[in-house]
Amino acid sequence: MSANRTAGLLTALLGGLMALPLAAQTPALQTLDECRGLRHHGKLAEAQTCFGRLTASSNPYLRAEGLWGIERYQEANDQFRDLIKQNPKNADYRVRWGHLFMERFNDQEANGLFEEAIKIDKENGQAYLGIAEIESEGFSKHAVEAAQKAADLDPKLFEAHEQLAYLALEDNDEDTAAKQADQALAISGEALDAMAIHAAIDFLHDKNDSPWPDRILKVNPAYGEAYSTAGHFYVINRRYEEGIRAYRKALELNPRLWEARMQLGLNLMRLGEDTEARQQLEECYNAKYQSSETVNSLRLLDKYKDFNTYKTPTTILRLHKKEADLLRPYFESEMERAIATYEKKYQMKLTGPVQVEVYPDHEDFAVRTMGMPGLGALGVTFGAVVAMDSPSGRPPGSFHWASTMWHELSHVYVLQATNNRVPRWFTEGLAVYEETAVAPDWGDRLDPEVIHAIQHKLLLPVAELDRGFIRPSYPSQVIVSYFQGGKICSYIAEKWGYSKLLDMVHSFAKLESTPDVFQKDLGISTTDFDKQFLAWLDAQTKVTTDHFDEWRDKLKIMVANERAKEYDDVIRIGNAIRDWYPDYVEPGSVYELMADAYTAKGDKDSARKQLEKYSEVGGRDPKLVEQLATLEEQAGEPKKAAAALDRLNYIYPEDQELHKRLGDLWLAQNNVPGAIREYQALLALKPLDQATSHYRLAQALRMANRLDQARDEVLLALEAAPGFKPAQKLLLEIAK
Amino acid sequence: MKPVAHALLRAALALVPTLVISNAATFYVTVAGLGGEPDYEQRFASQAQEIDKLLHASSGDAKVTTLYGPQATKANVQNALAQVARDAKPNDAFVLMLIGHGSFDGYDYKINLPGPDLSGVELGASLDRIACTRQLVVNMTSASGGSRASLEKASRVVITATKSGNEKNATVFARFWVEALRDPAADIDKNEVVSALEAFIYAETKTAQFYETQKRLATEHPILEDTGQGDGERKPSPENGEGLKAAQFALLRIGATQVAANTPEKKALLEKRDSLEEQIDKLKYEKAAMPADEYKKQLQNLLIELAKTQAELDK
CATH class of the missing domain: 3.40.50.1460 (Rossmann fold)
Structure with missing residues (x-):
């Protein structure tokens, strides 16, 4: 938010100035007020001069504010430190110092100072407001609580209402946002950020004739912050291009709005406009606006030299050089398959190529997405650009990359079909639905957190489901909301037909609200829908939710029995409880324990059946799936063995043994193109045994009658191991 | 690797x-x-x-x-x-x-x-x-x-x-x-x-x-x-x-490695094999200094000769 927030604090700071001689104090106060007034009214150069004068003040607080005003942050910081030493009981100085830290990218220190201020003065609304601003950056529910507390403590603190309006609009609660903005304006007719909220609401509704920008610019003709606010709301609603335009407008009004410039850079980067993104971010950096986002993003841009880019008319694929040879065939073919599928399903063609970027380092992906490390996501879509984790960036078995990619590519279509005007719950729900539509074992399983949410009736009404994504009220609510969104789409497809989901896409494109869309396209109110949906979901999950606690207790007994080698008990309990919660395929699942028990008893056939079920339900542990493939081979089911191993290509293709085995199986089944792909994947992983790997590929190429390539491969095998007899034999045969 | x-x-x-x-x-x-x-x-x-x-x-x-x-x-x-x-x-x-x-x-x-x-x-x-x-x-x-x-x-x-x-x-x-x-x-x-x-x-x-x-x-x-x-x-x-x-x-x-030749014919073939292996090693060292096509041609010829020799030895 903006500097005009500081005005309200000025009166409070009077207390801290009381020690000054009256003659020195009053003109100085007027000067600080004047400086802020100049800034508030857009007279930025004059404001700078005014703040510059303050730096010569005999009052240390005014010196600190002056130095801050002319961007001599380090000296301002030193002044505040001295000030706090001299006035350890002054809460307001701590609040101001906290705001300085916030402005200079150190939220932790800022938060500490706000907390200290509250310890000194429990009724310090400004301190609560500071905490609300910090919490809002992480979309925490505590932001609302802190802002409300600030408003309650200080009825004249219009900034608290501005903050509440901002938070409500983030939750897509436009009514509350507008009401809070009006409350701020009732306290201060020049509450610029309140006006900016009204403007943002109009912009989000495509009202280009909104009166609010003029009102804002009348007060402050350089108030680019209003457009930054609009940019923020465009971006969180996935309207990146409009967000970029808003940030550009902000910078036209005030080129020194570094936060806006940084956001412009980050969003350009999100849309793949790397050249200009670098230029904008470097400008921030050179101006000492070296926030973590700026620095991290510039570092990531430097890393792009380590990536290869592959283009087709419909796809752009960016892969790290170290894994490009391995991943390219799998990713390209899945991109093409997804595009072909979605073109039919969504009845549209994309206007340009879709770009997929794959990051082996999860933190690079996080920086690509947020400018900061620590993102708890697997993939993100920005318009037609998808960024995602590489399978190598996650522990084996924990990540189905193809499912994630199809999820994100669904967003690309829905965002383009709606011109980015779609509520988060719907596009996420549809993307979740599409994952399992590809194959039942794709997508996410019903996990214990979701079961808990169903048991305790924590699912949100559909009209409020966006809140579960943006500002979760309990730790797993985002995951629960994804699940709920997906199930809502499943229910709609099942009861009304898939075409209704498409109708909803088009209705959302017209900026219709969720209740309106439900009424129009499904002929039902959201309230009635919620009742029907929950009944449907309860029926689907009843066995699991009813037996969950007992299932968990018995699973513990199974583990103990397995350790004690009491395999008959493991099998007996397993048979009783497995289907109470069939979706549980995490380590130590009933399937795994039963397969181990059957194996220990020498009953390979029953072990195989457990693992078949495990795989069918969506179990992804490469070791268990490889074990299944072995059991299938031993049971004389090589096709099933190959199918099991092929599943792993979409989960963890970084395993040499997988490609070797699958290549052999497919070659034996005369799936020569498949075998060639697998042996090429094996070689891309740079195996120790180069000779055998090249030899296998040569064999497959020869079967495909690609003799020149087969000869090249066998020569590579023999170059590594001239005495390798099978390769010698093959060379002689090819040479004939 | x-x-x-x-x-x-x-x-x-x-x-x-x-x-x-x-x-x-x-x-x-x-x-x-x-x-x-x-x-x-x-x-x-x-x-x-x-x-x-x-x-x-x-x-x-x-x-x-x-x-x-x-x-x-x-x-x-x-x-x-x-x-x-x-x-x-x-x-x-x-x-x-x-x-x-x-x-x-x-x-x-x-x-x-x-x-x-x-x-x-x-x-x-x-x-x-x-x-x-x-x-x-x-x-x-x-x-x-x-x-x-x-x-x-x-x-x-x-x-x-x-x-x-x-x-x-x-x-x-x-x-x-x-x-x-x-x-x-x-x-x-x-x-x-x-x-x-x-x-x-x-x-x-x-x-x-x-x-x-x-x-x-x-x-x-x-x-x-x-x-x-x-x-x-x-x-x-x-x-x-x-x-x-x-x-x-x-x-x-890990295999039945041939350690000795028991006939004059095999001895000659072994010597030829050793000589070819040495030539292959020498060629590999010269790889960087050679045109790729020329290297490949020479390597192929030597490897075919080596394969034939080994086949004779294994008879």
């Missing part, structure tokens, strides 16, 4: 066109020390047992001594080494493999054994009494890097699971060393003999992959030293001077 490893192996093998496969005997001593916990106790013992089995399967007349569990005492280890010192001749080869927990106090290394531990200095002294001019010590214990200084010798290849005595966590290197003896893929040049260098490259690569795949910080960095001095190398190569002796050291035969 890093491509540089292949380059170094080819380079090292090229310096030694024919791996030393003689009729001299190879003496093997394998020791699995104290586990401390049942899991480790069982793991160490089973690794030693598997090595024992593989060595016996490789060569019926291999001279193998394997000590694990309560048998792996300091006295028994020293007795086994003394026995080798009595029996082995200078042209024989000797391999010592140590599995278990080790410790390093900043001065000396010790392997944990039932009863008194055995120090690196004591071990070095026992090994020095063995006449074999080709010796390989594979110390796979934690902190094994601390033993290197006591074991280094010009005639000895020393492999340690850890870079220094300060890498004190239990190691996984032993698991992959055993795998190298079992997996034909470890025989990179397909000459049906796993050399010490090939086994090291295999185990080192798999160890690194283990930590990478598990997303864990690597707590062991295997090292090979075969010049008798220095700290050894994780990636031995002609450039750093390590790996030459290890490439020559036949650790395990």
Whole structure:
């Protein structure tokens, strides 16, 4: 938010100035007020001069504010430190110092100072407001609580209402946002950020004739912050291009709005406009606006030299050089398959190529997405650009990359079909639905957190489901909301037909609200829908939710029995409880324990059946799936063995043994193109045994009658191991 | 697997066109020390047992001594080494493999054994009494890097699971060393003999992959030293001077390697084969300085000739 927030604090700071001689104090106060007034009214150069004068003040607080005003942050910081030493009981100085830290990218220190201020003065609304601003950056529910507390403590603190309006609009609660903005304006007719909220609401509704920008610019003709606010709301609603335009407008009004410039850079980067993104971010950096986002993003841009880019008319694929040879065939073919599928399903063609970027380092992906490390996501879509984790960036078995990619590519279509005007719950729900539509074992399983949410009736009404994504009220609510969104789409497809989901896409494109869309396209109110949906979901999950606690207790007994080698008990309990919660395929699942028990008893056939079920339900542990493939081979089911191993290509293709085995199986089944792909994947992983790997590929190429390539491969095998007899034999045969 | 490893192996093998496969005997001593916990106790013992089995399967007349569990005492280890010192001749080869927990106090290394531990200095002294001019010590214990200084010798290849005595966590290197003896893929040049260098490259690569795949910080960095001095190398190569002796050291035969020719015709074919192999090695060294097409043409001709010769030999 903006500097005009500081005005309200000025009166409070009077207390801290009381020690000054009256003659020195009053003109100085007027000067600080004047400086802020100049800034508030857009007279930025004059404001700078005014703040510059303050730096010569005999009052240390005014010196600190002056130095801050002319961007001599380090000296301002030193002044505040001295000030706090001299006035350890002054809460307001701590609040101001906290705001300085916030402005200079150190939220932790800022938060500490706000907390200290509250310890000194429990009724310090400004301190609560500071905490609300910090919490809002992480979309925490505590932001609302802190802002409300600030408003309650200080009825004249219009900034608290501005903050509440901002938070409500983030939750897509436009009514509350507008009401809070009006409350701020009732306290201060020049509450610029309140006006900016009204403007943002109009912009989000495509009202280009909104009166609010003029009102804002009348007060402050350089108030680019209003457009930054609009940019923020465009971006969180996935309207990146409009967000970029808003940030550009902000910078036209005030080129020194570094936060806006940084956001412009980050969003350009999100849309793949790397050249200009670098230029904008470097400008921030050179101006000492070296926030973590700026620095991290510039570092990531430097890393792009380590990536290869592959283009087709419909796809752009960016892969790290170290894994490009391995991943390219799998990713390209899945991109093409997804595009072909979605073109039919969504009845549209994309206007340009879709770009997929794959990051082996999860933190690079996080920086690509947020400018900061620590993102708890697997993939993100920005318009037609998808960024995602590489399978190598996650522990084996924990990540189905193809499912994630199809999820994100669904967003690309829905965002383009709606011109980015779609509520988060719907596009996420549809993307979740599409994952399992590809194959039942794709997508996410019903996990214990979701079961808990169903048991305790924590699912949100559909009209409020966006809140579960943006500002979760309990730790797993985002995951629960994804699940709920997906199930809502499943229910709609099942009861009304898939075409209704498409109708909803088009209705959302017209900026219709969720209740309106439900009424129009499904002929039902959201309230009635919620009742029907929950009944449907309860029926689907009843066995699991009813037996969950007992299932968990018995699973513990199974583990103990397995350790004690009491395999008959493991099998007996397993048979009783497995289907109470069939979706549980995490380590130590009933399937795994039963397969181990059957194996220990020498009953390979029953072990195989457990693992078949495990795989069918969506179990992804490469070791268990490889074990299944072995059991299938031993049971004389090589096709099933190959199918099991092929599943792993979409989960963890970084395993040499997988490609070797699958290549052999497919070659034996005369799936020569498949075998060639697998042996090429094996070689891309740079195996120790180069000779055998090249030899296998040569064999497959020869079967495909690609003799020149087969000869090249066998020569590579023999170059590594001239005495390798099978390769010698093959060379002689090819040479004939 | 890093491509540089292949380059170094080819380079090292090229310096030694024919791996030393003689009729001299190879003496093997394998020791699995104290586990401390049942899991480790069982793991160490089973690794030693598997090595024992593989060595016996490789060569019926291999001279193998394997000590694990309560048998792996300091006295028994020293007795086994003394026995080798009595029996082995200078042209024989000797391999010592140590599995278990080790410790390093900043001065000396010790392997944990039932009863008194055995120090690196004591071990070095026992090994020095063995006449074999080709010796390989594979110390796979934690902190094994601390033993290197006591074991280094010009005639000895020393492999340690850890870079220094300060890498004190239990190691996984032993698991992959055993795998190298079992997996034909470890025989990179397909000459049906796993050399010490090939086994090291295999185990080192798999160890690194283990930590990478598990997303864990690597707590062991295997090292090979075969010049008798220095700290050894994780990636031995002609450039750093390590790996030459290890490439020559036949650790395990995995096929019916032809060691002798019993007719004049076969002798001539063997000579021709050796000559072709030398020409191939020479050509590979000249690869960078040649046009790619020319290299490929010459390589193909030599390889076809070699394949034909081998086919004749195998008749």
